[in-house]
């Protein structure tokens with residue numbers, strides 16, 4: 001008779017289950033190149049309704065669940081790990097990270113405090129330190145892995161608020177551009193900076209924050225008795241890939257005594273490549289920096305990171321003590337002293353293992369290749385009749401729209417550009433999404449999956465050319 005309170009599996013069972021999962025996962029990865037770039041969404045609402053169910057009171061077999069996951073549920077989604085994924089901001093998801101997650105979850109050691117798993121925490125500290133070096137931050141900088149860029153932003157705002165405003169937070173004002181990521185305003189609200197204290201600065205013709213407008217907004221707030229404390233510039237915006245004039249913003253922040261945060265969620269990892277550093281000039285001067293390893297380090301979703309130039313400022317925000325815990329120590333990195341989590345998974349292992357297995361140089365080569373592919377594709381797309389390039393690639397993302405005498409109004413151009421994105425995606429070779437930028441809907445291509453190679457970019461250009469011709473023909477052009 002089975003013991004209902006025993007939740008353990010036998011070693012043989014665990015081995016068999018693990019092998020079954022790896023078999024399915026590896027087959028899934030091997031099939032990505034031939035899978036449609038976006039899954040089938042027909043009847044998706046009906047599927048989701050049908051999936052609602054009461055608790056499974058009794059356990060069952062793994063096999064049928066894997067069948068449903070891999071044959072039905074996983075494919076009916078955006079093709080985020082696939083080589084044709086050029087939508088939003090890709091990443092791909094390198095295999096070593098999945099292995100690391102499996103090790104972290106089966107070993108299940110406590111990495112909230114150094115003493116719980118000293119050697120493991122040191123691996124996480126190493127991974128953060130490698131990032132610090134790539135970003136050319138000083139040795140006194142410290143950081144923390146987060147679940148993504150949004151939480152890095154939240155942590156950064158809390159840190160800047162504490163240092164610059166103390167308890168007088170209501171007067172504090174914070175500055176973003178009209179192209180900044182919406183997670184910043186959300187993070188500001190979470191960190192106690194209400195929406196009426198967030199200023200949106202205009203951008204120039206290349207979608208970069210206008211430093212003169214920033215200066216004017218700061219002056220106006222000071223004149224109104226408010227306390228400007230923090231500016232966000234972006235190293236690669238989500239909509240068009242624009243890199244703000246980081247150096248000039250850093251100068252202004254230094255003059256005004258403001259905290260300068262750089263949102264490098266999309267673009268910061270290009271700083272790993274020495275030849276590309278001039279594209280991000282000024283990034284190492286930031287007071288704090290958002291990184292998203294689940295984008296530019298090609299990790300699976302779930303890993304962001306924050307670096308803070310003055311590591312002690314981050315520690316002052318998070319350091320705390322409890323009678324039931326060991327005393328804080330100073331020599332070694334202690335995750336709970338630099339972030340809001342106490343009990344946590346082991347996010348550093350996926351970064352560490354991916355780097356140890358692939359090596360930083362292959363990362364550099366891959367990042368440089370993604371940029372070169374974007375430059376090549378932007379050039380080719382620019383030659384397609386009817387296409388106007390609005391945002392040439394600054395890093396690896398470019399934006400464009402369809403224009404033609406047969407599309408007489410802005411609304412017509414927007415509808416045609418939207419149709420272009422949808423119909424290219426429906427062909428199944430690449431997935432594209434656009435973005436509403438002011439009055440205009442822009443098509444966009446973002447190359448940042450490690451799986452995207454020249455073949456997918458050729459398919460992308462070919463499909464954009466054919467679909468654009470179809471759309472213009474239908475419009476009577």
Ligand SMILES: Cc1ncc(COP(=O)(O)O)c(C=O)c1O
Pocket residue numbers: 089147148149150151181183234236237238263264265266292304
């Ligand atoms: C520029 C930029 N900043 C911030 C974020 C938010 O990051 P996350 O989705 O990891 O929370 C994104 C996400 O796409 C982004 O592109």
